[in-house]
Amino acid sequence: MATYAIGDIQGCHFSFQHLLSEIQFNPSRDRLWLVGDIVNRGAGSLEVLRWVYQHRAVINLVLGNHDLHAITVAEGFAKAHRGDTLQAILDAPDRDVLLGWLRCQPLIHDGGEYVMVHAGLLPQWTIQAATSLAAEVSQALCSDDYRDFLAQMYGNQPATWSDELEGMDRLRVITNAFTRLRICNDAGEMDFKFKGELSDIPQGYQPWFDIAGRQSKDATIIFGHWSALGLQQRDKLFALDTGCLWGGQLTALRLEDRALFQVPCSLEDAPQLITPD
Template sequence: MATYAIGDLQGCFTPFMALLRQIEFNPGRDTLWLTGDLVNRGPESLAVLRWVFEHQDCTQMVLGNHDLHLLAVAEGYGKIHSDDTIDDVLDAADSKLLLDWLRCQPLMIYEQGYAMVHAGLLPEWSINKALRLAEEVEDELSGKDYRKLFAKLYGNKPARWHGELKGMDRWRLIINAMTRMRFINSDGELDLSYKGELDGAPAQLRPWFAVEGRRSMDTPIICGHWSALGLMLTEDVLAIDSGCLWGGRLTAVRLEDRAQFSLPCPPYREIGKSK
């Protein structure tokens, strides 16, 4: 039995299947952890969703920003962008079944001594605090009034956490941190403007995982989202979006011994376009 964490798929179904063959994944024995962004920008979002839905018994995932964007568009609250590739999901005969299932997936999981979240955790949050906050949003997403959340999903504010935040401001910041974050600025605010490599980051920005005093530092966190960062495996962070969509690699890490497996991917998108 083995547990494999795999980075952002974004509709790259063919490399996904090739990687599963490479690691000799056995659905009756092994488990997959997927870092979110199952869909969008790649060519086979529907195939990815259907595979994960059909293999729920051996797969765990967290929601990414592209997954939430798909759900918002499906509810009429998000705009389809020119480089989106989600029409196959929206037009599918089983679209409602798949989207209702996707909407009820978690923002964060914690098992086997690892936490997994799509983008990251704010420095103020311990693992237990983050799990409680994720559950608040998950309850809204799976509840009967979930469309109200999608109606006000988009936006970059508020940018700083404080416990007095309520309602949509609170949920939007939780979502933005867990699904969109890369950097924190010198004022302790979430900065969503810069998406590039570490070496080119403005001086006032720090990657979320390098902020001094981060309260989740005692638990290894598995994340994706940041293809420009590339594969980065440290004692407390396993960042495994190695840029399959952009002609990089698709990576799996076996959690029991941190063995790495990867394969090259065709460039479904050109480097430099919006991520």
């Protein structure tokens, strides 16, 4: 038995299947951890979503911003963006089953030795606190009135966490941190405009994982979301978004021995390259 964590797939069905073949994935024996953004921008979003749903018994998935975008577009609270590849999902006869399942996936997975999120954790949060806060958003997403949450989910404010936050302000900060965070300042104020490389980070900000005194520093965290960051391997940190969609690679990390496996982007998945977000 082996457990593989895989970076942002983003609808790259052919690359995903190539990677599964490379690691000799066997659903009767192995498990997959997926860091979110399984759909959108690649040519096979529906195929990826169907495959993941079919194998859900052996998969741990955390929600990414593109997954939430797909759900919000389907519910009519957002418009598709240029370059989105969601129409096949929206037109599929099984869309409600697929998106209903996707909507109820968590924002964090604590597997003991490793913790997985899509984007990041605010410096004030311990893993225990982050898990509890993520559960608040999951409760909203899986409730009967989940549409009320989706209707108010988007926005960049508040940009800083406070234990005193309530209502949608509280849920929006939690959601943004887990699915959109790349950089913040020492106080945990998030900057959502920046999407570039480490050398271009604005003055006063740092990658969320480099903030001094980060309360989750003792946990080994796996994440994706930041394609310009590329592969990062530290003792307690693994960034696995290696930009498959943008002509890079799709990456898997075997958790038992930290072995890496990579396959190149398939042109069938990304026939055109567009500005990543």
